[in-house]
Structures are given as C-alpha cells and as structure tokens.
Amino acid sequence: MTLVVEAKQKLGHFSLDAGFVSEGGVTALFGRSGSGKTSLIRVIAGLLKPDHGRLVIDGDVLLDTQDRIFVPKHRRRFGCVFQEGRLFPHLTVRHNLDYGRWFAPKNAPAADFNHIVELLGIGALLDRRPGKLSGGEKQRVAIGRALLSAPRLLLMDEPLAALDDERKAEILPYLERLRDETSTPIVYVSHSVTEVARLADKVVMMKDGRVEAAGTPSEVLGGTVFLSSDRRDAGAVLTGTVETVDIPHRLATIRLSAARIVVPDAHVAEGRTVRVQIPERDVMIATRRPEGLSALNILDGAISSIEPDGEGMVRIRIRCGGDMVLARITALSVERLDLRPDMPVFAVVKTVALER
Amino acid sequence: MDWLVLSDEEWTAIRLSLRVSGVAMIVSLPFGIFVAYLLARGKFWGKSILNGVVHLPLILPPVVTGFILLILFGRRGMIGSFLDEYLGIVFSFRWTGAALACGVMGFPLMVRSIRLSIETVDRKLEEAAGTLGAHPAWVFVTVTLPLILPGIIAGMILSFAKAMGEFGATITFVSNIPGETQTLSAAIYTFTQVPGGDAGAMRLTLVAVAISFAALLASEFMAYLVGRRVDIE
Numbered sequence: 001m002t003l004v005v006e007a008k009q010k011l012g013h014f015s016l017d018a019g020f021v022s023e024g025g026v027t028a029l030f031g032r033s034g035s036g037k038t039s040l041i042r043v044i045a046g047l048l049k050p051d052h053g054r055l056v057i058d059g060d061v062l063l064d065t066q067d068r069i070f071v072p073k074h075r076r077r078f079g080c081v082f083q084e085g086r087l088f089p090h091l092t093v094r095h096n097l098d099y100g101r102w103f104a105p106k107n108a109p110a111a112d113f114n115h116i117v118e119l120l121g122i123g124a125l126l127d128r129r130p131g132k133l134s135g136g137e138k139q140r141v142a143i144g145r146a147l148l149s150a151p152r153l154l155l156m157d158e159p160l161a162a163l164d165d166e167r168k169a170e171i172l173p174y175l176e177r178l179r180d181e182t183s184t185p186i187v188y189v190s191h192s193v194t195e196v197a198r199l200a201d202k203v204v205m206m207k208d209g210r211v212e213a214a215g216t217p218s219e220v221l222g223g224t225v226f227l228s229s230d231r232r233d234a235g236a237v238l239t240g241t242v243e244t245v246d247i248p249h250r251l252a253t254i255r256l257s258a259a260r261i262v263v264p265d266a267h268v269a270e271g272r273t274v275r276v277q278i279p280e281r282d283v284m285i286a287t288r289r290p291e292g293l294s295a296l297n298i299l300d301g302a303i304s305s306i307e308p309d310g311e312g313m314v315r316i317r318i319r320c321g322g323d324m325v326l327a328r329i330t331a332l333s334v335e336r337l338d339l340r341p342d343m344p345v346f347a348v349v350k351t352v353a354l355e356r
Numbered sequence: 357m358d359w360l361v362l363s364d365e366e367w368t369a370i371r372l373s374l375r376v377s378g379v380a381m382i383v384s385l386p387f388g389i390f391v392a393y394l395l396a397r398g399k400f401w402g403k404s405i406l407n408g409v410v411h412l413p414l415i416l417p418p419v420v421t422g423f424i425l426l427i428l429f430g431r432r433g434m435i436g437s438f439l440d441e442y443l444g445i446v447f448s449f450r451w452t453g454a455a456l457a458c459g460v461m462g463f464p465l466m467v468r469s470i471r472l473s474i475e476t477v478d479r480k481l482e483e484a485a486g487t488l489g490a491h492p493a494w495v496f497v498t499v500t501l502p503l504i505l506p507g508i509i510a511g512m513i514l515s516f517a518k519a520m521g522e523f524g525a526t527i528t529f530v531s532n533i534p535g536e537t538q539t540l541s542a543a544i545y546t547f548t549q550v551p552g553g554d555a556g557a558m559r560l561t562l563v564a565v566a567i568s569f570a571a572l573l574a575s576e577f578m579a580y581l582v583g584r585r586v587d588i589e
Contacts, residue, residue: 045487046486046487047483047487072486073483073486073487074486074487074488074489074490074491074492074495075489076487077489078487079487079488080484080487080488082480082484084480086478086480086481086483086484088481088484088485088499089481089503090502099485099488099498100488100489102490103489103491103494104489105489146487149488149489155487
C-alpha cells in the first residue's frame with residue numbers, strides 16, 4: 001500500500017500546506033490542536049476539498065485539483081472513526097456495524113463480522129442502542145463499523161480524545177491488536193504523545209498547517225524538532241518485546257535491545273512488540289548503583305551527550321545498550337555530579353512514571 | 357337521546373371531511389418534505405421568496421387564499437384549464453378542490469414542523485454515513501429520514517388538523533355542495549344558518565372534537581414509539 005497526500009488550503013487566516021507518503025502500517029498525524037492535522041485527514045476522507053491537492057492510493061487517483069478529479073467520500077472506501085463516535089442513534093449496535101457492509105461493493109473482500117466483534121470485545125452489546133453505551137464502548141463500535149465497511153484505509157481522527165484516561169487505557173490495547181492483526185493501513189490523528197508512541201509506525205509531526213518532521217516514532221519524538229517544541233512531554237521512545245507479565249502485581253517486563261524495564265500493565269500478551277515512551281523529566285541519573293530505592297528500573301549505560309538549554313536545565317542522552325534514554329536534570333546537578341560525556345551512569349526510572 | 361343519532365347527510369359530511377383531510381395530508385407530504393429540506397439545507401437565490409410563498413396561506417385571510425386558488429385552479433384558471441385539458445383533473449366544485457384548499461392551508465404548518473426537525477439533525481451523522489459508502493440519496497433515506505420522523509409525524513397531524521378545521525378557503529374555492537364539497541365545518545356552518553339546526557350543529561361539533569382528540573392522541577402515541585426507538589441521550 002502506498003498513500004500519497006498533498007493539500008493546500010486557505011481557511012481564514014490559517015493556511016494548510018502539508019503532505020506525506022505512507023507505505024502502510026499506522027501513520028500518525030501528530031501535533032497540537034490547530035496544527036492542521038484534522039484538516040489534512042478531512043482532505044483524505046473527502047470531507048474537505050482543498051484549493052490544491054493530490055491524493056493517490058496504490059496508483060488510484062482520488063483527488064487531483066489540476067486534473068479536476070475529486071472522488072466523493074462515499075466512493076473512496078475509507079473507513080472513518082471520529083472523535084465523537086457518530087453512531088446512528090436509531091439503529092442497534094448490530095445494524096450500526098452492518099451499515100458499512102450494506103454499501104460495500106460486492107467484490108470487496110468481506111471483513112469477518114465475528115472476528116471483528118471478538119477483536120473489539122463488543123459481542124455483548126450487539127442488541128443495544130448507542131444511547132445506552134459508555135464512551136469507550138461507543139468508540140469500539142465506531143471502530144468496528146468502519147472496519148466492517150471493508151475499507152482500503154482506516155482514518156481515525158482523535159478517536160480517544162473525548163475519553164477519560166481509564167477509557168483510553170481500555171481502548172489502546174484494542175487498537176494495538178487492530179494494528180497487529182489486520183492488514184488495513186491506518187492514518188491516526190492525535191495530539192497525545194503516549195498514543196502516538198504506542199501505536200504509530202510512522203509519525204508526521206505538524207505545526208501551523210505544515211509538516212515539521214516525519215519519520216519513525218523514535219526519530220520524531222526523540223528528535224530535536226519535537227524536543228525543542230514540546231518540553232513537557234518529551235522523552236525517548238523505545239521498542240521492545242514483552243518478556244513476562246506479572247499478573248498479581250499488574251506489571252509487565254519489557255525487553256529492550258539490552259536492558260529490561262518494568263511497566264505497569266498486565267493487559268499485554270507475552271511476546272508482543274510494544275513501544276514505551278520514557279518521559280525525560282521522570283529520569284534520574286546516579287553515578288553509582290543506587291540501593292534501598294523504590295524505583296524498579298535502574299538501567300546502566302554511558303552518557304552520550306550533554307545539552308544545556310540555557311535556562312538552567314540540561315538534557316542528557318544516555319546510551320543503554322542499543323537504546324538511547326533521555327534525562328532532563330538541572331545544570332546544578334550536572335555540576336554537583338561532575339557529569340561528562342562517556343561517563344558510566346545509571347538511569348533511574350520509577351515504574352509509575354511509565355503508566356501507558 | 358335521539359338527538360345524538362347522526363343523519364345520513366351528517367355522516368356524508370364526516371366521511372367527506374376525513375377523506376379530504378386524509379388526501380390533503382398524504383398528497384402534500386412529499387412536497388412538504390422536499391420544500392422543508394430545501395429551506396433547511398438549500399443555499400440558492402430566492403430562498404426567502406420561497407419561504408414567503410410557503411407561509412402566505414398562514415398570513416393571508418383564508419378567503420383570499422380561496423379566491424387565489426379559484427383564479428389559478430378554476431376551470432378557466434391558468435393552471436386549472438391546463439390540468440383539465442391535458443390530465444383531466446378538475447378541482448373546481450369537486451371534493452378534490454376541497455382537498456387542494458385544505459392541503460395548501462396546512463402546508464406551512466407541515467413544512468415548518470419538518471424543517472425544524474431537519475435543522476436539528478446532526479449533520480456529522482450524515483457525514484459518517486457518507487464515509488461508510490452510502491450515496492447521498494441513501495444517506496437521506498437511511499439516516500436523515502428516520503431521525504426526522506417525529507417532525508414528519510407532527511407535521512402530518514398539524515396538516516390533518518388544519519384540514520379538518522379549514523372553512524374559509526374551501527368555501528370560497530369549491531363552495532358548499534352537500535355530498536361533494538360540504539365538509540364538517542361547512543356543515544356545521546350550514547346548520548347554524550337554518551332555524552332548529554342547533555342539534556345538528558351540536559352533534560357534528562362533538563364529532564369534530566372526538567376526531568381532533570383522536571388525532572392528537574395518535575400523534576402522541578407515534579411520537580412515543582419513535583422516541584423510544586430513537587432514544588437520543
């Protein structure tokens with residue numbers, strides 16, 4: 001699957017001028033509200049016609065303003081999941097799920113109803129009406145409805161933004177399964193670092209209607225553009241495999257390239273590939289292995305670089321095996337510990353700080 | 357209790373009234389939905405003119421509306437002569453004319469009710485239906501129409517009730533011919549014009565009250581059914 005998007009549009013004093021290429025998997029459009037990510041996904045869905053633009057999926061041109069091509073939304077076969085669910089209130093959950101199937105072309109590969117219902121855990125809701133569902137349940141049904149329309153691309157516009165943290169935590173594992181168990185490529189709009197870090201294969205970071213950076217989650221979320229623009233959420237994004245799950249303590253151990261870290265999550269399956277973001281402000285540095293400390297994660301590594309930001313804070317990159325961990329500490333601490341590049345140190349991370 | 361027994365003429369008037377009102381309501385419904393949709397969603401030149409024309413029967417004296425209908429749809433009228441010649445439809449002094457007059461008088465009420473319900477439909481739902489592959493016409497049938505059903509029912513009942521009570525435009529347009537154009541209201545009026553007609557007027561009044569009440573109850577019941585089905589939070 002190859003998706004090429006380009007769009008230029010003036011909307012009042014905001015102008016969108018962005019584009020990206022996706023080769024499948026989950027592409028996250030990431031940025032703050034007002035960065036134009038929702039406008040861009042609306043262009044892809046056919047809900048917004050840009051002044052200038054091009055949209056090609058696998059050689060099929062769906063939008064080309066130069067050649068005056070504009071395929072309307074109902075002929076694009078893109079499944080959409082919106083922030084508010086948008087379930088049809090006059091239909092049961094089952095009929096909502098069927099809605100997309102009624103209009104799917106007969107020769108389209110039919111998505112397996114039972115498999116998707118099971119995947120999203122909505123089997124018990126089928127005969128209920130959307131009005132009686134919780135926010136998380138509604139969103140799962142909305143995802144199922146989009147999937148069952150046999151889409152060639154799934155578009156998700158902040159599907160978790162309207163939910164509280166607990167509901168988010170409830171749905172994220174379903175989205176991870178979706179990514180791993182279906183072959184449908186996904187474009188995912190979000191302003192949440194956690195969601196993007198966990199789900200995306202590729203991140204397109206947007207700001208003021210333009211693409212600021214694009215690449216893998218580790219590249220973009222650990223890169224200088226993001227780190228200098230968003231200090232609160234900055235941190236290293238690491239990929240690993242779930243090694244063991246400690247159900248009584250509700251913890252999971254994730255094996256990185258060399259080190260292991262413990263995260264608070266008992267809902268993942270062993271052997272699954274996951275991504276973890278380690279917020280840099282939650283990482284402490286010790287020059288000797290600490291003892292009598294509650295923190296479960298003590299990673300040994302060596303300082304790779306020390307970058308002062310000129311405001312009394314310093315970002316330190318620590319190489320731990322093949323992974324790079326970021327830490328944000330005060331310049332005073334750097335002086336007191338006399339930290340220098342290549343010095344062996346221990347990065348200390350509380351498990352609680354890694355709540356995904 | 358003999359005075360409560362309805363005479364044949366009175367039964368005729370009641371049946372005629374029900375037929376005229378029913379036909380007026382059913383025939384104006386598709387036009388009502390179409391115009392309401394245009395007014396709620398359309399962006400075109402002359403929208404406020406259309407809105408004004410639709411609402412005219414509500415503002416004009418019914419007699420004036422009836423006279424305008426007579427000019428337009430009478431045998432020699434612009435539209436009336438055309439319909440008579442090519443389609444064989446005659447309105448003047450027929451029950452069909454009474455239905456036309458009643459439909460026109462009830463039209464603004466019907467359009468208003470449907471238009472308001474179209475305006476409350478969440479267009480994001482229609483957008484979602486479109487992204488699921490539904491052609492705009494199917495979106496209207498499968499999403500918009502079910503969601504505006506309460507407004508349509510309310511509009512139909514209003515139109516029916518207006519038709520049952522319509523007097524001025526009907527009597528001006530198609531006169532007061534027993535068995536052809538004499539509706540319930542016209543029959544009551546006729547009774548009040550003859551000595552000793554009070555009992556007949558009373559009987560028909562009771563019938564009119566009963567029919568209106570039944571229509572109201574029916575609309576409440578249907579709104580309840582629809583409300584239970586749609587059940588928006």
